[in-house]
Amino acid sequence: MLILxxxxxxxxxxxxxxxxxxxxxxxxxIGSDVLMSDFKQGLITRRVAMxxxxxxxxxxxxxxxxxxxxxxxxxxxxxxxWLFLLLTVACLMWLHPQMDALIGTNDILDRDYFRHxxxxxxxxxxxxxxxxxxxxxxxxxxxxxxxxxxxxxxNTSLKR
Numbered sequence: 001m002l003i004l005x006x007x008x009x010x011x012x013x014x015x016x017x018x019x020x021x022x023x024x025x026x027x028x029x030i031g032s033d034v035l036m037s038d039f040k041q042g043l044i045t046r047r048v049a050m051x052x053x054x055x056x057x058x059x060x061x062x063x064x065x066x067x068x069x070x071x072x073x074x075x076x077x078x079x080x081x082w083l084f085l086l087l088t089v090a091c092l093m094w095l096h097p098q099m100d101a102l103i104g105t106n107d108i109l110d111r112d113y114f115r116h117x118x119x120x121x122x123x124x125x126x127x128x129x130x131x132x133x134x135x136x137x138x139x140x141x142x143x144x145x146x147x148x149x150x151x152x153x154x155n156t157s158l159k160r
Contacts, residue, residue, distance in 0.1 A: 006143060009066055012059045017132045020052055039107065046103060050096055056089040070146055078142055081135035088128035095121050
């Protein structure tokens with residue numbers, strides 16, 4: 001069960017954050033080139049972004065499983081990172097409808113305000129990605145420490 005839980009949680013995190021990274025780094029540029037329009041690509045991205053945010057909420061909820069199943073080593077900082085990720089998802093979900101309301105049928109209704117919101121969206125999304133990297137490192141350290149502690153306890157009980 002331990003390996004299954006850890007594998008699923010890592011795959012959920014990779015799906016969410018890996019999808020974000022791949023979409024932002026590759027798909028947006030290719031989509032703009034193929035569609036020959038940043039605006040048309042943006043119409044796709046507006047739908048994808050909301051799906052990524054909902055996915056993030058699902059993934060972070062799934063990680064509560066780890067909270068209850070793993071030993072308490074490194075818990076404060078690791079779950080501080082988890083709370084930071086949850087805050088970034090909430091901020092992105094709050095910003096998204098505001099940006100969405102500025103998108104008309106064929107153009108952006110208020111370019112300056114949209115650009116301002118979009119810059120904040122990208123900053124928060126970047127901070128989220130960095131937070132996910134930190135969360136991953138701290139989680140792996142926690143798992144390693146828990147495994148070492150369990151192995152030590154087994155060895156100690158065998159010697160008795």
